[in-house]
């Protein structure tokens with residue numbers, strides 16, 4: 001199978017750590033040029049130290065004009081949006097939160113994704129559109145009304161719906177749009193859920209996660225960020241050219257099981 005993407009231009013928003021970083025490395029392995037937009041200056045510097053061919057830009061996805069400026073005049077083959085945040089608050093039942101707790105989560109996780117797609121739409125519509133794609137990171141939490149963090153779950157559900165709209169609108173240009181919904185991946189964001197909900201009980205992060213995974217996932221194991229990276233490259237490749245408007249769960253069977 002030919003999964004090389006030489007001379008493909010990839011932009012990963014939120015690629016300085018975790019799953020986004022694994023996606024960056026997977027695209028680099030496939031020979032693509034990758035630009036990473038993130039607000040984490042330290043993470044961006046580490047990426048460049050690891051691979052000086054990676055381009056980086058310190059941008060917060062709340063700043064639509066900054067993303068537009070970055071995108072201006074560029075041709076982009078694949079846009080990946082991985083940036084997101086949770087509320088960092090306990091939320092069971094949901095009324096433990098206030099409506100204002102929802103706002104920053106919706107602004108980054110949903111609206112940051114929306115802003116990214118809008119900012120790069122002219123770059124996607126430029127040039128040979130038939131080989132282009134958009135990948136938005138959703139979550140199993142966007143499909144099963146996960147109680148852990150309602151504004152996060154609602155944002156991820158909306159990301160899936162927006163991807164379907166965008167898939168329809170980009171289809172006449174041959175541009176494909178999909179979402180990946182990971183289950184449990186060891187990252188800062190995943191750990192923040194533990195810190196908001198279980199850290200005070202004294203149970204360790206690993207024990208909390210093992211118990212959760214045992215309950216929710218038929219395959220009963222962690223998902224690895226590199227697995228999300230591999231699927232991202234497949235979806236961007238020629239082999240994925242008939243896949244659009246889909247949500248791919250990389251979750252050990254969790255959503256199927258729920």
Ligand SMILES: NC(=O)c1ccc[n+]([C@@H]2O[C@H](COP(=O)([O-])OP(=O)(O)OC[C@H]3O[C@@H](n4cnc5c(N)ncnc54)[C@H](O)[C@@H]3O)[C@@H](O)[C@H]2O)c1
Pocket residue numbers: 013014015016017018019020037038039040043059060061062081082083084085108112137138139140181182183184185186187188189190
């Ligand atoms: N880790 C999991 O278990 C899991 C499960 C389901 C879905 N996801 C999704 O995967 C994606 C990647 O998350 P992760 O787990 O790797 O988390 P992470 O915290 O390691 O990575 C998120 C990245 O987004 C960046 N970011 C956050 N807010 C930003 C902002 N306002 N502007 C610019 N950059 C910003 C961060 O700096 C970081 O580099 C997210 O969309 C997340 O919702 C993760």
